[in-house]
Amino acid sequence: MLTSSMIKEAALSAGADMCGIGPVSRFDGAPDEMNPQFLFPEAKSIIGFVFRIPRGVQRGIEEGTQFFQYPSMSYGGINEIFAPAVLYHVSKVIEDAGYEAFVYRNTGARGVVSDMDGSPGSNLSPEEQIEVIEHAKTAAAHHRNVQFTRPVREGSVAPDLQFQFRLAAVACGLGEIGWSKMLLTGKFGPMQRLAFILTDAQLEYDEMYSGEPLCRKCGACVRECPGGCIPPINSGKAISVNIDGKICEWGDIDMWRCYAFYTHAGRHYNPFVPKEVWDKNESGSFDLMEGVTDIANEQEIIKIYTALQKYFPSWVGYNMAKCGGCIRACVSALEKKGGCLEGRFKNPLRTKKPWRLDR
Numbered sequence: 001m002l003t004s005s006m007i008k009e010a011a012l013s014a015g016a017d018m019c020g021i022g023p024v025s026r027f028d029g030a031p032d033e034m035n036p037q038f039l040f041p042e043a044k045s046i047i048g049f050v051f052r053i054p055r056g057v058q059r060g061i062e063e064g065t066q067f068f069q070y071p072s073m074s075y076g077g078i079n080e081i082f083a084p085a086v087l088y089h090v091s092k093v094i095e096d097a098g099y100e101a102f103v104y105r106n107t108g109a110r111g112v113v114s115d116m117d118g119s120p121g122s123n124l125s126p127e128e129q130i131e132v133i134e135h136a137k138t139a140a141a142h143h144r145n146v147q148f149t150r151p152v153r154e155g156s157v158a159p160d161l162q163f164q165f166r167l168a169a170v171a172c173g174l175g176e177i178g179w180s181k182m183l184l185t186g187k188f189g190p191m192q193r194l195a196f197i198l199t200d201a202q203l204e205y206d207e208m209y210s211g212e213p214l215c216r217k218c219g220a221c222v223r224e225c226p227g228g229c230i231p232p233i234n235s236g237k238a239i240s241v242n243i244d245g246k247i248c249e250w251g252d253i254d255m256w257r258c259y260a261f262y263t264h265a266g267r268h269y270n271p272f273v274p275k276e277v278w279d280k281n282e283s284g285s286f287d288l289m290e291g292v293t294d295i296a297n298e299q300e301i302i303k304i305y306t307a308l309q310k311y312f313p314s315w316v317g318y319n320m321a322k323c324g325g326c327i328r329a330c331v332s333a334l335e336k337k338g339g340c341l342e343g344r345f346k347n348p349l350r351t352k353k354p355w356r357l358d359r
């Protein structure tokens with residue numbers, strides 16, 4: 001008989017760092033376009049896997065000396081190699097017991113609703129949408145949702161359905177959402193990525209986290225975001241979601257703004273782009289990053305990415321994330337202020353003042 005213990009043992013022995021299991025009924029009432037119950041209507045259980053981000057992967061950004069390891073190892077490596085290998089291994093354990101394993105690896109930016117702002121995707125037919133795209137004459141697609149899609153039967157949702165990973169992790173009992181919208185776990189704080197399996201097997205379920213709040217509402221993430229993307233703690237700008245009775249709340253982050261800053265960081269935090277390029281702001285490409293406009297949207301992002309993509313020689317299949325400011329701020333705060341990371345490392349992440357280019 002397949003049990004939760006068998007699945008967790010298989011997951012940990014294959015390389016996952018944590019594994020939690022919840023009933024899919026915890027998603028009752030979720031918006032259709034983000035409800036994993038539509039993926040596999042017979043599924044009874046959702047299995048969540050945590051893959052730690054080694055703290056040292058961000059050392060180079062913390063020191064300002066090496067920016068490649070974080071995106072290549074912690075986006076590319078985990079999403080493309082380490083997590084799929086574990087999903088594959090655990091799926092075999094489940095299917096050998098006669099149940100189906102719907103593996104779901106990270107699929108950022110291919111949902112029906114935008115993973116930036118939740119706005120619905122195109123309501124044009126795929127055929128009409130081709131016309132629109134052909135006239136848009138832009139090389140870079142930054143819609144953050146799929147553009148050519150329609151439901152295949154009445155009562156279903158259009159593919160590809162992408163659910164909210166961090167909330168799914170909460171539903172699997174793995175942690176809580178911090179003010180910075182990151183998942184925080186008791187073991188790794190904000191340093192992890194996720195993957196899931198849906199299965200029709202009935203299993204024993206983990207309770208959702210109910211200990212001391214993992215987020216200390218310290219505001220370090222707010223203060224250290226180079227783009228000012230995270231609202232202050234007491235601003236009232238919060239998003240609140242109820243997962244089967246557990247209230248999850250986080251700051252209403254300007255996600256399009258973060259999309260610009262987490263990759264390109266701005267004039268004070270991006271040592272790869274010459275000062276003159278920021279000063280010139282040719283064609284208003286950096287209006288958002290230079291504070292000329294406050295409106296962050298897809299058009300501003302395309303301008304920024306088009307202007308700056310030549311400054312990075314290789315993209316590891318992912319954006320060359322240069323920020324991680326909110327993660328490092330959170331790790332440092334949790335280590336120093338007695339949060340879940342206290343005592344985990346012999347030496348703290350941060351031993352000197354964070355750097356900032358004076359230009």
Ligand code: SF4
Nearest residue numbers: 225258261323325326
């Ligand atoms: S990733 Fe960077 S830009 Fe985005 S919210 Fe965090 S600190 Fe701000």
Ligand code: SF4
Nearest residue numbers: 178216218219221330
């Ligand atoms: S830095 Fe502080 S406020 Fe922000 S997510 Fe971490 S613990 Fe919460």
